[in-house]
Amino acid sequence: xxxxxxxxxxxxxxxxxxxxxxxxxxxxxxxxxxxxxxxxxxxxxxxxxxxxxxxxxxxxxxxxxxxxxxxxxxxxxxxxxxxxxxxxxxxxxxxxxxxxxxxxxxxxxxxxxxxxxxxxxxxxxxxxxxxxxxxxxxxxxxxxxxxxxxxxxxxxxxxxxxxxxxxxxxxxxxxxxxxxxxxxxxxxxxxxxxxxxxxxxxxxxxxxxxxxxxxxxxxxxxxxxxxxxxxxxxxxxxxxxxxxxxxxxxxxxxxxxxxxxxxxxxxxxxxxxxxxxxxxxxxxxxxxxxxxxxxxxxxxxxxxxxxx
Numbered sequence: 001x002x003x004x005x006x007x008x009x010x011x012x013x014x015x016x017x018x019x020x021x022x023x024x025x026x027x028x029x030x031x032x033x034x035x036x037x038x039x040x041x042x043x044x045x046x047x048x049x050x051x052x053x054x055x056x057x058x059x060x061x062x063x064x065x066x067x068x069x070x071x072x073x074x075x076x077x078x079x080x081x082x083x084x085x086x087x088x089x090x091x092x093x094x095x096x097x098x099x100x101x102x103x104x105x106x107x108x109x110x111x112x113x114x115x116x117x118x119x120x121x122x123x124x125x126x127x128x129x130x131x132x133x134x135x136x137x138x139x140x141x142x143x144x145x146x147x148x149x150x151x152x153x154x155x156x157x158x159x160x161x162x163x164x165x166x167x168x169x170x171x172x173x174x175x176x177x178x179x180x181x182x183x184x185x186x187x188x189x190x191x192x193x194x195x196x197x198x199x200x201x202x203x204x205x206x207x208x209x210x211x212x213x214x215x216x217x218x219x220x221x222x223x224x225x226x227x228x229x230x231x232x233x234x235x236x237x238x239x240x241x242x243x244x245x246x247x248x249x250x251x252x253x254x255x256x257x258x259x260x261x262x263x264x265x266x267x268x269x270x271x272x273x274x275x276x277x278x279x280x281x282x283x284x285x286x287x288x289x290x291x292x293x294x295x296x297x298x299x300x301x302x303x304x305x306x307x308x
Contacts, residue, residue: 089228090153091198105145112141153228156198160229163196165264167203168235168257175250181239182210202227217243231260 080098087097094100116137120130167188174184189203202223209219217240224233235256242252 085225085228086149086153088226089157090149091156091201101145101149105142108144109138109141112137112139112144115141157227157229159196159198160202160227161231162264163192163199164229164231164235165257165260166196167192167199168253168260172250172253172257175253181243181249182207182216231263 083101084098087093087101092101113134114137116134117130119137120133125133170188170191171184174187175181179187185203186207189200189207192200192203205226206219206223209222210216214222220236220239224236235253238252238256239249241247242249
């Protein structure tokens with residue numbers, strides 16, 4: 001058997017295991033049908049299959065994660081708390097989210113090692129060149145999860161930032177209608193569930209923390225720290241100051257909403273002004289050469305035929 005067939009068979013085996021652990025679409029369809037019809041219990045065979053899949057996946061991750069986490073474990077608690085905060089900003093709040101993320105770095109790093117080794121062997125590189133390719137594969141494997149996490153966190157923060165102005169408008173309406181601030185936040189979280197799901201989830205978590213006995217100011221600070229959005233942090237500071245000095249919360253929320261909408265408009269205008277500059281490179285590289293060939297091509301052929 002050729003040696004390059006072994007990694008291919010390993011990848012196919014892992015893919016089959018992952019496919020076997022994934023829930024099927026029929027189970028999700030049955031769950032939706034049960035929810036619509038009001039039935040609490042469904043097919044017992046499907047339930048047993050789901051429990052078996054969850055137990056197998058839980059056992060595999062529980063046994064493999066501690067071993068894979070050790071090589072990339074943060075050096076101190078400050079780095080670990082920073083990682084957890086970044087995971088929270090990306091919407092990953094499970095207890096073992098940090099452990100799974102670190103384990104994924106080790107697994108992808110090992111995959112990069114094997115990929116670099118296989119690539120160097122297939123190309124027939126010398127030992128020194130093969131070492132460079134392997135180190136590059138390991139570096140890509142370790143850096144890929146960080147890049148992915150940063151991308152997910154930035155996209156989520158952008159979604160939260162886009163929905164904040166609408167949430168403030170709804171909050172103003174609720175406060176002026178006679179609702180308390182906690183009730184207004186809860187109502188806004190319920191209303192924005194289908195439009196801005198990320199912001200709705202954060203508001204609902206803040207309401208749950210307040211209901212559990214945490215002071216409102218502290219729960220709002222936790223909300224700002226979880227999302228890591230500066231506009232939301234400014235809204236939290238404004239609400240805390242309005243409560244401390246006894247000013248109108250509705251007026252402060254309205255001013256904050258107008259400020260956010262102005263910032264969004266200015267950001268959109270800034271991106272519109274950048275379009276002309278960003279279009280210069282594709283114009284120069286792709287469009288201008290084609291236009292030059294169309295315009296100057298016939299003249300150049302005429303000169304060549306005339307012997308000039």
